[in-house]
Amino acid sequence: MSMQDVIQSLENRYPHQPEFIQAVKEVASSISDAYEANSDYSKFKVFERLTEPDRVISFRVNWEDDEGNIQVNRGWRVQFSNAIGPYKGGLRFHPTVNESVLKFLGFEQIFKNALTGLPMGGAKGGSDFDPKGKSDNEIRRFCYAFIRELYQYIGKDIDVPAGDIGVGGREVSYMFAMYKNLTHEYGGVLTGKGVGFGGSLIRTEATGYGAVYFLENMLSAQNETFTDKRVLISGAGNVALHAAEKALMLDATVLTVSDSQGTLHDPAGFTQEKIDWLKDQKAARKPLKDYVEEFGGEWLAGEKPWQIKGDIAMPCATQNEVDIAEAEQMVANGIKYVVEGANMPLTIAAIDYIREQHVHYAPGKAANAGGVAVSGLEMSQNSVRQYRSFEELDVQLRQIMKNIHDDAARATQHLQAESTPCIDYMAGANIVGFKRAADALVAYGVLN
Numbered sequence: 001m002s003m004q005d006v007i008q009s010l011e012n013r014y015p016h017q018p019e020f021i022q023a024v025k026e027v028a029s030s031i032s033d034a035y036e037a038n039s040d041y042s043k044f045k046v047f048e049r050l051t052e053p054d055r056v057i058s059f060r061v062n063w064e065d066d067e068g069n070i071q072v073n074r075g076w077r078v079q080f081s082n083a084i085g086p087y088k089g090g091l092r093f094h095p096t097v098n099e100s101v102l103k104f105l106g107f108e109q110i111f112k113n114a115l116t117g118l119p120m121g122g123a124k125g126g127s128d129f130d131p132k133g134k135s136d137n138e139i140r141r142f143c144y145a146f147i148r149e150l151y152q153y154i155g156k157d158i159d160v161p162a163g164d165i166g167v168g169g170r171e172v173s174y175m176f177a178m179y180k181n182l183t184h185e186y187g188g189v190l191t192g193k194g195v196g197f198g199g200s201l202i203r204t205e206a207t208g209y210g211a212v213y214f215l216e217n218m219l220s221a222q223n224e225t226f227t228d229k230r231v232l233i234s235g236a237g238n239v240a241l242h243a244a245e246k247a248l249m250l251d252a253t254v255l256t257v258s259d260s261q262g263t264l265h266d267p268a269g270f271t272q273e274k275i276d277w278l279k280d281q282k283a284a285r286k287p288l289k290d291y292v293e294e295f296g297g298e299w300l301a302g303e304k305p306w307q308i309k310g311d312i313a314m315p316c317a318t319q320n321e322v323d324i325a326e327a328e329q330m331v332a333n334g335i336k337y338v339v340e341g342a343n344m345p346l347t348i349a350a351i352d353y354i355r356e357q358h359v360h361y362a363p364g365k366a367a368n369a370g371g372v373a374v375s376g377l378e379m380s381q382n383s384v385r386q387y388r389s390f391e392e393l394d395v396q397l398r399q400i401m402k403n404i405h406d407d408a409a410r411a412t413q414h415l416q417a418e419s420t421p422c423i424d425y426m427a428g429a430n431i432v433g434f435k436r437a438a439d440a441l442v443a444y445g446v447l448n
Ligand code: GLU
Pocket: 088, 089, 090, 091, 112, 160, 161, 162, 163, 164, 165, 191, 343, 368, 369, 371, 372, 373, 375
């Protein structure tokens, strides 16, 4: 079957999984030459195998709310591929979670994790549980109930979940406690644990910092620096706020963050004090717009950040947050670099448009790999029962992001068109990640 036939059959089989089909098409669009160059890939049906998860575990989660009512949610774990290491990827708790979203995220995770150069396979999981407005007791009861169902399918050498949207240190700690309680085993079964009971330093900062380290390499490839660059960031979660912090540390000016209610624009730029305030505000689950009373700036209710003039855009909120109209807005407002902190924040049409306009583009699976990379370092620290220092891990993270940048750039060097200064990081990341997983499948023969 050709890659086109595989996509066609996926579309026929999974017509209700548009996000998953979108992620597969995005990868397929850049790997066809690499695929044809190695006849083993089609002989061993590598594309067909990598687009069907090893398994999808789905289950029901019953839990009790504060009023004593029984609530029922759905939970999933998509174990996509353990070709190059244990299944690895986050858990997302959000009402939009369904099998399509988790299959797209799990599929992307195969290539992202391979790009880090660490031995990790790809997986994703989560629930349609909405943490918004839930008490701490409800969150705890839900996390316990979720792991009570999932624990039998995970393990430190089998499948190692972590956080994602709606799942942070608090939730991981509750889930870790329930796993430990049920199995009597203290191991690195989840990453993103609290520092002091197995968690790694810099894990919280890693996705945002890593995306900015990736950008650092993009800028230096164009002989540019952060100085005088205006950065627009969407989102106000862990990724967005740490991207803002690192961009500021490296001398850029960060003008925006946003949430589902609107955009916060500070024309004076965020300082460390302002970012710390934002972190506290978010941790207390209070509204972003209170910032204006504290520090000035403007609150753009219901708006996204792309109407502001800037040089660099970092979408750090969620999938498909930037459509063609917003991509056009970015280009019209002077954006020269788009770095994806979120997973698949640009639609395919938006990606095509900014690439046509010669905007430097870094796809999420390369640019946001810093989070899972430090998760990989957390796993190795847990295995040897030792902790590394913040400084040591920061050096490792920065080096991993440079390696991903350089590997992706090298993979497409021979295709570099003279008509554009842009490096094709999208094709490069897809090719490098794909080959690492695909070569393992060929070596294994028929088994995964
Ligand atoms: N959810 C993060 C991601 O999208 C991190 C996953 C992990 O640390 O396992 O890569």
